[in-house]
Amino acid sequence: MKIDTRELNEIQRIANAAQTRLDIYRTIHKALRALLSDTLVAVGRMDVHDELELAQTTQRTLQMLDFLRSHLGHENAFIHPALEARTPGASDHIAHDHVHHEAEIDALAAATTALLNTEAKERDAAALVLYHRLSLFVAHNFEHMHVEESAHNSALWAHYTDAELVDLHNRLVASIPPEEMMFCMRWMVPFMNPGERAAVLADMRAHAPAPAFAAVLELARPHLQAREWDKLMLALG
Numbered sequence: 729m730k731i732d733t734r735e736l737n738e739i740q741r742i743a744n745a746a747q748t749r750l751d752i753y754r755t756i757h758k759a760l761r762a763l764l765s766d767t768l769v770a771v772g773r774m775d776v777h778d779e780l781e782l783a784q785t786t787q788r789t790l791q792m793l794d795f796l797r798s799h800l801g802h803e804n805a806f807i808h809p810a811l812e813a814r815t816p817g818a819s820d821h822i823a824h825d826h827v828h829h830e831a832e833i834d835a836l837a838a839a840t841t842a843l844l845n846t847e848a849k850e851r852d853a854a855a856l857v858l859y860h861r862l863s864l865f866v867a868h869n870f871e872h873m874h875v876e877e878s879a880h881n882s883a884l885w886a887h888y889t890d891a892e893l894v895d896l897h898n899r900l901v902a903s904i905p906p907e908e909m910m911f912c913m914r915w916m917v918p919f920m921n922p923g924e925r926a927a928v929l930a931d932m933r934a935h936a937p938a939p940a941f942a943a944v945l946e947l948a949r950p951h952l953q954a955r956e957w958d959k960l961m962l963a964l965g
Contacts, residue, residue, distance in 0.1 A: 752897045753877050756916065763795070767792045768862055786841070790841070793837050796833055806900040810888070825875075913944045917947075925963075929960065
């Protein structure tokens, strides 16, 4: 794929707009990019002849796929109806992508599970096939997220106020089960920039039960560098 001037200009335009408008995709997509990349690297370096490492890596791959499946469901249930309500047809392309992604998630899950039951002499070849297939899936998801961040954000910003978008975001978040939310925060908090991290956690401290806020801090701390942790503590007072 070649990035042309038009695409670069579009990236700049969206980045400029996101400084003044609520971007409901920004932080969750940072989490997804980190999770997808980390899982892909783990599969690529996996020792398939170490039974424990094989079990752990396939388990984290399946966990990633489950999270992505749930994420698609949240967007289908909340974001796409909001788009269709005021800009009919705006979600058609991405909704079509979601159908293909769900099918690929099922196929990748089956291939990951099958790897556990593959004879030792055939594991290296099976793992390489899984790695390449997962690579393509990651690449497609990265392009998919860019379309959402550009085309979908543009439609949302044109037809919704930030207050309405906050309400949409809050309803989506409220629908997420606690266990899934903790997994989400594990991948979201460490991979945001300091300002985003402080804003998300300050909002959580203001609205979530104290034990839940403390649990997220405890979950995130091992994945933050010392300076990142110090900046967060300073920002949170």
